[in-house]
Amino acid sequence: MNAPTPVDAGPAPLPPALLAALQAEFGARCSTALAVREQHGRDESVFDVPPPQAVVFAASEAEVARVVALCAAHRVPVIPYGAGSSLEGHLLAVQGGISLDLSRMDCILRVDAEDLTVTVQPGVTRKALNEALKHEGLFFPIDPGADASLGGMAATRASGTNAVRYGTMRENVLGLRFVSAAGEVLRCGSRAKKSSAGYDLKSLIVGSEGTLGVITELTVKVHPLPEAVSAAVCFFPGIDAAVRTAMQVIQIGVPIARCELLDVNAIKAVNAHDGLGLKEAPMLLMEFHGSAAGVAEQAATVQEVAADHGGDAFEWATTPEARTRLWTARHHAYLSGLQMRPGCRAVTTDTCVPISRLAENIQASVAEVEAAGLPYFIVGHVGDGNFHMAYLLDPARPEELATAERLSAQMVARAIALEGTCTGEHGIGLHKQRFLLDETGAEAVAAMRAVKQALDPLGILNPGKVFRCGASPYSRLKAVSDS
Known part of the structure; x- marks a missing residue:
């Protein structure tokens, strides 16, 4: 199985009249330079798609309206672009067109x-x-x-x-x-x-x-800003104990502000990347907001719950510097994880299930990836039933991509069967289009298509995302998720 690539010859060239109008109105803020186009034509997904045909940097609402109106007149796709941090191919120009960069509208x-x-x-x-x-x-x-x-x-x-x-x-x-x-x-x-x-x-x-x-x-x-903020970490004998602690904390009504899971692989990665020296065991990273007395009460309750599930090495981070250090490491977890296997690419997927089914979902997902032998790591917003699995693969070995996509599909199917969703926060983009059908049913997807047709009858707004629209060959990717 090959990595996802577009088929056929690609989109038609931009109409010269459109390009001339954009260059006349935006000058250097309309770029066809390959480096600029490539920057706006990739994200963290596994899809390899040619870049947009031009990039326009808008500086006002009126300019956005003008670009969209011109694209509509010429029936050319326009893809909004922000910081470029999406994970599911949202910003990729699968049918060609204009990438509309909004980063300069930053007031x-x-x-x-x-x-x-x-x-x-x-x-x-x-x-x-x-x-x-x-x-x-x-x-x-x-x-x-x-x-x-x-x-x-x-x-x-x-x-x-x-x-x-x-x-x-x-x-x-x-x-x-x-x-x-x-x-x-x-x-x-x-x-x-x-x-x-x-x-x-x-x-x-x-x-x-x-x-x-x-x-x-x-x-x-x-x-x-809360009067008092405190963070704590706690380590567990296994990932199941950590997840069940998070579940119980939510079920008894503790108003915890953050409750994040890092599995042992993620801990090893952030230790290597940020030099934290954390115990290499599944960990919950928690934060409490409120009054000084309220924060202390919340933390004491959580510590008791964690102890009941074998949690130990409960450590506090009460100073802003200590909290920042821990949360910076958590936010670096994705990039840290990639460094576990230099040169790798990651297939990441997230699901969200009712909190009572979270342990079941994670346990089964871990068992499947361990049996497959593919490197991975897990981070999760387990306080709301959401977790992320990142499968690390060698891009030169298509069989690993096939394995990752199979595991991802199994994980998503299980989440839907557990009355959850195929994505808690990544979105559908390109990667999870068929799972939207599984989750909502054909009738609901048809209703969504009707909304799309009503609001975008020409199909120019970020086409090919959520569900595939239009006849361009670039809407028919050989996505491994469909294989």
Whole structure:
């Protein structure tokens, strides 16, 4: 089995009139340079797809609307691009076209501290936002690990390490503005905390992966910085004991802010990468927010639960420096894991199940990959039933890619059978299209297609993602997940 490659001759060249119009309006901000196109034509997925035919760097909502309108007039695909940190092929130009880079739209437009809301352009990254907010005594809690842009986080309905307490992007986006497939600017939602006004168009755009509109502005919830923050690590005799501890902590109602799992392979990787010297055993990395007394009470309860499951070496990190060191290592886990096998590529998959079924899902997934003999590591937001498996493979050995895709498919099928989902936060993109059908059924996918057809009748907005659309040969990838 070969790595995924496009078939046939590829998309038609860009219409000269479109390219001329873009170059006239954007000058050097419209690039056809190969290096720029290649930068915008790859992500962390296993798909190898030719780059977009041009890249346009937009600096305003009006410019986004103009690019989309021009592309619509010439029926050319347009793919929104943020920080380039997606994992499932979201930003790949599978039908050619224009990559629309929004990273220069990076202004914080409004901070309403009294209402606990912030309005930003889509290119603002989560780290930049939190750096600006800390002077107001506020923070934005959604933390997917990578320093992603808020526009991209909304488009993929990101969540991450704080979701167990603060929710996902869907719950934290109050309103947004977006450019439709016709090049029109629409707004939905508001700064109010709730609304019953019409269809919830905002929640349709959040998570649509750039297939229904290009997000140009977001109003999001922010939160007061907690009075006290404490982090702790605890090590367990096995991964099952760690997961069952996390399950019980949630089931008894401890308002834990973060509860992250690293398996022994991930621990070895971060030790080597960050020089932490952690015990090489499955570990929970936890964080508690609240008053000083509340944090102490939460931590004491969790320590008792962990002890009941064989947890030991409970260590505290109460200073900002110590907490930052641990969480930086957690956020580096993916890159650290890749270094376990130099030159490798990773097939990563995530699933999410009801918390009561999490141990079962992880145990079976570990047994399968151990039997297959493929290197791997696990990290997980186990407080909300979500975990990530990364299979490490030699790109020169197609049989390893086949094994990784088989294991991934088994893991996803099991999650769906356990009444979970094929993806907790990565999104569908290219990689999980057939699993969406398994999870929701043909009728639901048909309804989604009808929405896509209604909002993007020409099929120009990030085509080929979520479900395959259009007749371009680049929509028919030889994806190993279909083999």
